Amino acid sequence: MFLPSFSRYTKSCRPERSLRCFCSSSPVLLRDSSLAHAQLHAAGPIGFVFDIDGVLIRGGKRIEAAKPALQLLNHHRIPWILLTNGGGYSEAARTAYLSTLLDVNINPVQLIQSHTPFKGFTKTYRRILAVGGLEDRVRHVARDYGFEDVLIPADIIRSNQSVWPFHGFSADQLNRWALDPSITNVFKKPIDAIMVFNDPRDMGTDIQIIVDYLNSDNGLYGTIRNLHKVSHNHTPSIPIFFSNNDLLWANDFNLPRFGQGQLRIIIERLYQELNNSLTLDSTIFGKPFKSQYDFAHHILIDWYQSLLKNPNLINFNSNSQALKQILPSIGEIPVNSPFNKIYMVGDNPESDIKGANNYGWESCLVRTGVFKDDDLPDLKVKPTMIVDNVYEAIKFVLDINGYI
The missing domain is CATH 3.40.50.1000 (HAD superfamily/HAD-like)
Known part of the structure; x- marks a missing residue:
């Protein structure tokens, strides 16, 4: 006892x-x-x-x-x-x-x-990119919440592996976790929002795909918006939501490990490089933000x-x-x-x-x-x-x- x-x-x-x-x-x-x-x-x-x-x-x-x-x-x-x-x-x-x-x-x-508050977005955003977590579990979580059409980074890689040639997926993993390109229509159907549910497991892949979408033409992958026609380019092409901002977290290693906050910092820095040094307009949930405590x-x-x-x-x-x-x-x-x-x-x-x-x-x-x-x-x-x-x-x- x-x-x-x-x-x-x-x-x-x-x-x-x-x-x-x-x-x-x-x-x-x-x-x-x-x-x-x-x-x-x-x-x-x-x-x-x-x-x-x-x-x-x-x-x-x-x-x-x-x-x-x-x-x-x-x-x-x-x-x-x-x-x-x-x-x-x-x-x-x-x-x-x-x-x-x-x-x-x-x-x-x-x-x-x-990411529990993401449940409140199911009527606002129909087709989303869900990021983070193991295998394809994030897709199942998002669908369980009520999102109708859910893409994950593996879907984009399966559609065209040159999107990020250094990805960590094996052929078997792509076959098991990613949807067939004929179903996802990655390069034909735009998405409405990006939602980071959990810490990334393949950082390079996630960063490349997220930044591509943020700078796309109205959320269609493989396109790029014309910055000369964008009045407020701190606002991305589609909204992005981070479920938390933890830079560090504790596991059984003796020093704290990087969390989702690391991904946000990298995404924001890359966005600045590509958008005239302007800060990315994003929404962050989780602790310590008031909205999470209200919830x-x-x-x-x-x-x-x-x-x-x-x-x-x-x-x-x-x-x-x-x-x-x-x-x-x-x-x-x-x-x-x-x-x-x-x-x-x-x-x-x-x-x-x-x-x-x-x-x-x-x-x-x-x-x-x-x-x-x-x-x-x-x-x-x-x-x-x-x-x-x-x-x-x-x-x-x-x-x-x-x-x-």
Whole structure:
């Protein structure tokens, strides 16, 4: 059994660390523990939002503090959701995997991936280029969201391999993952938008194809627009959406690895070179952007209300019937939130903590991912607290809010 140590609380709040534990502000407390077991706290409930990589798992393995942390929240019937800048899978597939790995039941409506808000674009864009992830899984995710016509970079390479002669696809992979050129009509039918769902697996191919589309004539591949006829060439030929802006993320290597933010930086720099040094006009989702936190706030409210109606939802498993996720409009600001406080638990100061602070949530920074104590002198964002792991964060927050 995992037994946490609380010795680091005092250490993390010492003045010499230039950080202060702001959680001592006066919360609304409901100290009747028997009531906490019977129903959700109606007077000033709290909620939790968790990052995944570096908080609950790392390198495909469960962080041992994760299971008891989530079990403790379920025991006190405190609503929680997952907010990750990861993706590449459907929400149902990802939560099924996480439920098994963490040994805690997770409902698909509790998960917000960086590309989950893309669901709101299915009526705006019909034919899209979906980028990122393994094999052709991103196509299946996009189709599951409701996009009618989905291309992936492998489709363009199969149509004409000279598009990027240094691609990493084998003939067998192209036959298995890419659609037949007679179906895709890459050079005859334009696309409406580019959506980067996940980190690229073949960076060179993705960069070439994305930049070609951004500078095409109205989204038709293999063409190029006339810059003399473009009034605002910071605006690409077709819109591009990045699902997150993470430059770094943590796996089981000892140093952080580059994420999707690397792709965005390269794309923007190349676009400047080809468009009179003007900045690419793009849209970025994910943490730390407000639109993603608005979206998450809506989902957390919906989950809280669902638990009030049906407490057994907390025992969701793969054989249960998943709830239909209620999707807010992109940019829709939540009103009448029931929560007294919401706590974001993350490992990345520049995404999890920055986003939470800017949004007005409490922020709990853990030492199990990107952040290390050596980063403290250069830390630009100050979290509410720094703790060793997610269990320590939960235990401390429940204590100061009178749940335990």
